[in-house]
Amino acid sequence: MEDFRPLGRAGEGAHGFVFKAMDKKTHRIVALKKICFNPNHPMPKNTMREICALRVLKAPNIVELYDIRGVESSVVLVMEYLPCSLSDVISYIENPINLSQIKTYMKMFLCGVNFMHRNHIMHRDLKPSNLLISHSGVLKIADFGLARIYKKTDLRTYSHQVATRWYRAPELLYGSRTYTLKIDIWSVGCILGEMINKKPLFPILSQGETDIEQLAIVLGTLGTPDEEIWPGVTSLPDYKKISFSRTTPKTWDTVVPNADEHTLDLIASMLRYNEAERPEADEALNNDFFFVSPRPAPMKEMPPISKIKMKMNEKLSTFEHVLENFPRTNFR
Template sequence: MNNYKILGRAGEGAYGFVFKGVDLRTANLAALKKINVNQVGCPKSVIREILALRFLRHKNIVKLLDFISLKTCMVLVMEYLPTTLYDILSKNDLVLSLGQVKAYTRMLLKGVNYMHQNHIMHRDLKPANLLLSKNGILKIGDFGLARIYDHEKRRLYSHQVATRWYRSPELLYGSRTYNLSVDMWSVGCIIAEMVEGKPLFPGETDIEQLAMVLGTLGTPNNKTWPGLTQLPDYNKISFTYAKPQPWTSVLPEADSGTIDLISKILIYDQNKRLTAKEALNDRYFKQYPLPCKLSQMPKIDEIETNESPCDFSEFDIYETSNEDSL
C-alpha cells in the first residue's frame, strides 16, 4: 500500500468503499476497492472477481492492476474510470443520439462476447456496472457475481443474481439451469434504456418485475417458452392473460433497426436469444447512422461523478499496525 496515495472516495459497494487514488510509482490514477474481511474470511464474490479479472484482458473490460491482502481488509486496485453509463443516463439534459447508442452497444457486446467466449457469465450487467474512461471507452466492471459456465456440464446456479430491472424472466421464475443468455437479456434492457432514457422494466418487487415482462411480451406458453411449466416458481403465482405489446408502442423513441435488434434479444426462450457474437454481426450496426467515433461521444468532463473528499479513517488501514499502513 506504500505505492498508493488516497485522494478521495469515489463510490460504495456491497462490501466496502471504492477510493480514488494515485500510483506513486507512475502518477497514474487508480480505483482502490476496499473489502472488509471478517473472521469467516474473504467473501466468495471477491475471490470470483479477482479470478475473473486476472483472467479477462480486453479493452472493454475493466483492468485489475493489483490486489493487496491486509489483516482487516483486501484492496483491489483497478484502472480508474471516472464515470458510468448510469451517470450518463441520469443526466437529465443529455439525450444520446442513435449513433452514440450504437457505439456504447457495440462496446458492451464486444466485452460480453469476450467473456462468453471464455466461458464466464457476468450475471449483473446494468448501467451502473458499465464504466466509462475519460475518452469514452465503455468497460464492464463489478464481477462479484461472475461464474464459469460450461455448456457440456449440467450444474445448478443461484437464481438470486442480477439487479431486478435487468433480471431475465427465467431467473424471476427461479431457474437454476440457465445459460449465458441471462447476460444478453440484461444487454437488451440496457439498449432499450439508452434509447428511451428510462429503465424498460422498473419493477419494485420480483412479482411486479415479472408482471411487467409478461405484460410486454405477452403471456408465455410451452411453445414460446419450452420448459416453462417445469420452472421452480411457475405454479406459485398466476397472472392475468396478456397479449404481447408491439415494440413500436413499448419503445416509441426507437427506430426500426433498434426495435429489430431488441426484439431478437428480449424473448422468453433463452436458447433463441441472440448471442453477443450474433448481435455484433446484426445489420443494426451497418445501418445509418453508423456507431459514433469516440470523439463524438458524450464529454466525460461534463458528467457529474460521485467523487467526494473522504475522512481517511474510512480507509481503516491507516489506523492499523505498521505492517498494514500506507
C-alpha cells in the same frame, strides 16, 4: 496501503466500496475496491470469483485489474480508474445521447460481453451503473462480484437471486437454477432499450420490490408466456407458485417508441422469453443495427466525459447545499 494517496470515495460495488486514489510511485490515478471479510474464515467465494474473472479477462472493454493487496481483515483490488458510468451518461448529459453514439456504446459493450462469454464467464449483474466509461469515452464492463464460470458440459446449478431486478431475465424470476450465458444477453437488451427511452424498460417504482412484482411488469409488457413460445416454462421451479392474468404482448414500437425498425429488431431478439432464441454476443454484433444509417459514431464524437463529470459535481454540490440549509425540525 502507504503506496497510495486517497482522493475520495468513487462508488460502491456489489461486495465492497470503491475509492479513488493516486499511486505515489507511478502518479497514476487508480480505483481501490476494498472488500472486508472475517479473518477467521476463508476469503468469500464472491471475492475469489471476482479476482479470478479479472485476471482472465484482459480486454479493451473490461476494466483492468492492476494489483491485489491484503490489508488486515480486507482485500483491496487495485484497478484502473474510470470517471463515470453509462448510468451517469444517460442521466446527466445536457444533450441526450443520439442513436449514433448509442451504437458505439453498444458495440463496445457487446465486444466486452463476447470476450467474457468466450472465456466461459457470465457476469450476472449487467446494468448501466456497472458499465464504466474512461476519459477517452471507452466503455468497460466492471464489478464482477456476481460472476461465475459457465460450461455447457457441467450440470451445475446456480443461484437465481442474481442481477438487479430491473435487468433480471425472466427465467431467473421464475427461479431457474440451470440458466445459461443468455441471462446476460437479456440484460444487454434492457440496457439498449434504456438508452433509447432514457429510462429503464421494466422499472418497479414502489418500495419493497419483489420478483413477483418484477415478473408482473415483464409479463404485462411482453405478454403471458406458454409452452409454445417458451418451451419448459411450466417446469420452472416457481411457475406454479403464482398465476397472473393472461395478457397480450405490447408492440415493440409502443414499448420503445423512438426507435427505428433495426433498433427494435435487435432489442426484440435479445428480450425473448426462450433463452435459446436470444442471440450470442457475436451474433448481435453482426445485426443490421450496426450497419445501417446512422452508423456508429467515431470516438471523437462521443459524449464529453469531462462535461458530464462537471454536471454531476454541480448536481452533488446543489444537493449538499440543500441539505445544509434544510430546516431542522423535531419530529414526535
